[in-house]
Amino acid sequence: MTAHPPAIDTRELRKEYRGRAVVDGLTLTVPRGEVFGFLGPNGAGKSTTVKMLLGLVQPSGGEVRVLGGSPHDPAVRAQLGFLPEQFRFQTWMTASEFLDFHGRLAGLSAAERRTRVPAVLDEVGLGGRGHETLGGYSKGMLQRAGLAGAILARPQLVFLDEPTSALDPIGRVEVREIIERLRAQGAAVFLNSHLLSEVEQVCDRVAFVKRGRVLTQGSMRELMGGVLPVDLRVDTLSAELLADLGRLGELRRTDTNTPGRADVELWLTRDDQIPAVADAVHASGARLYALTPRRPDLETMFLDLIEDTPEAARAGRGEASRA
Numbered sequence: 001m002t003a004h005p006p007a008i009d010t011r012e013l014r015k016e017y018r019g020r021a022v023v024d025g026l027t028l029t030v031p032r033g034e035v036f037g038f039l040g041p042n043g044a045g046k047s048t049t050v051k052m053l054l055g056l057v058q059p060s061g062g063e064v065r066v067l068g069g070s071p072h073d074p075a076v077r078a079q080l081g082f083l084p085e086q087f088r089f090q091t092w093m094t095a096s097e098f099l100d101f102h103g104r105l106a107g108l109s110a111a112e113r114r115t116r117v118p119a120v121l122d123e124v125g126l127g128g129r130g131h132e133t134l135g136g137y138s139k140g141m142l143q144r145a146g147l148a149g150a151i152l153a154r155p156q157l158v159f160l161d162e163p164t165s166a167l168d169p170i171g172r173v174e175v176r177e178i179i180e181r182l183r184a185q186g187a188a189v190f191l192n193s194h195l196l197s198e199v200e201q202v203c204d205r206v207a208f209v210k211r212g213r214v215l216t217q218g219s220m221r222e223l224m225g226g227v228l229p230v231d232l233r234v235d236t237l238s239a240e241l242l243a244d245l246g247r248l249g250e251l252r253r254t255d256t257n258t259p260g261r262a263d264v265e266l267w268l269t270r271d272d273q274i275p276a277v278a279d280a281v282h283a284s285g286a287r288l289y290a291l292t293p294r295r296p297d298l299e300t301m302f303l304d305l306i307e308d309t310p311e312a313a314r315a316g317r318g319e320a321s322r323a
């Protein structure tokens with residue numbers, strides 16, 4: 001393995017089932033320390049891609065490298081974490097036994113397992129519950145236990161398939177924090193989720209796939225075409241301030257209907273223009289009540305790109321007969 005190869009590198013990756021390409025020329029690079037969102041409608045080929053990246057499904061063509069090596073290499077596999085959407089567990093095991101078992105499979109020593117198992121249980125919010133059997137766990141607790149298994153051996157690349165589908169809002173925030181910690185530790189996270197608001201908050205880059213092909217990929221900003229919408233509220237909007245704002249960005253909307261209040265939607269191109277907006281407001285003598293960069297709306301982008309009518313989605317499910 002070379003010094004810092006990307007976490008994921010695929011070239012023209014392809015998988016056919018019965019002569020039909022379900023992954024069709026997929027080229028992706030995910031560097032270390034990045035959270036990558038992999039989005040697409042049902043049947044787009046996301047799970048098949050993940051299985052090829054994990055070495056569980058043999059590609060029909062193309063190249064795949066994970067952490068600089070082959071997903072079949074045990075040394076590479078030892079650095080991968082995986083939380084499948086429907087993760088199966090042994091109901092008779094306690095959570096601690098389950099994690100200890102996984103730790104053994106991942107090659108952790110007994111001493112490491114003794115400290116690491118309670119530490120990950122704490123990290124996923126199951127501190128003090130490790131002695132209970134998984135058969136008595138709720139759906140959300142099982143998902144947390146699965147996540148603990150995925151991060152147990154300090155993986156360099158973690159695949160999370162719908163990691164929060166069974167979780168309450170607090171659990172979702174906690175999972176987001178875990179993903180952010182993984183990134184801070186330099187690991188890459190490959191996230192598959194239908195919860196776009198969640199993806200928006202945590203992913204550095206996303207790819208949209210449909211019928212096994214990448215429609216587009218990039219950071220939120222790139223996907224938005226380099227536009228940063230900002231909502232501004234001031235008490236008075238002078239002609240001079242309006243002209244200054246117009247020089248900084250594109251004025252998309254101004255609302256001065258309410259006395260003592262003016263709302264402006266301004267489209268900037270870069271974060272570092274935001275302080276200049278505040279400066280212009282102060283220079284005009286107006287008082288600033290809000291200056292809020294708006295998140296690019298992934299759901300709108302997704303629907304625009306995928307253009308899946310309910311009919312198309314039903315047809316997609318109809319063809320989803322698995323061997």
Ligand SMILES: Nc1ncnc2c1ncn2[C@@H]1O[C@H](COP(=O)(O)OP(=O)(O)OP(=O)(O)O)[C@@H](O)[C@H]1O
Nearest residue numbers: 017022041042043044045046047048320321322323
């Ligand atoms: N083992 C298999 N044999 C035949 N066809 C398969 C097999 N596995 C997947 N497929 C087909 O490949 C296509 C992509 O499936 P895949 O599970 O990768 O999609 P997905 O994007 O993960 O969907 P979802 O969001 O619904 O989980 C589907 O049409 C599916 O029927």
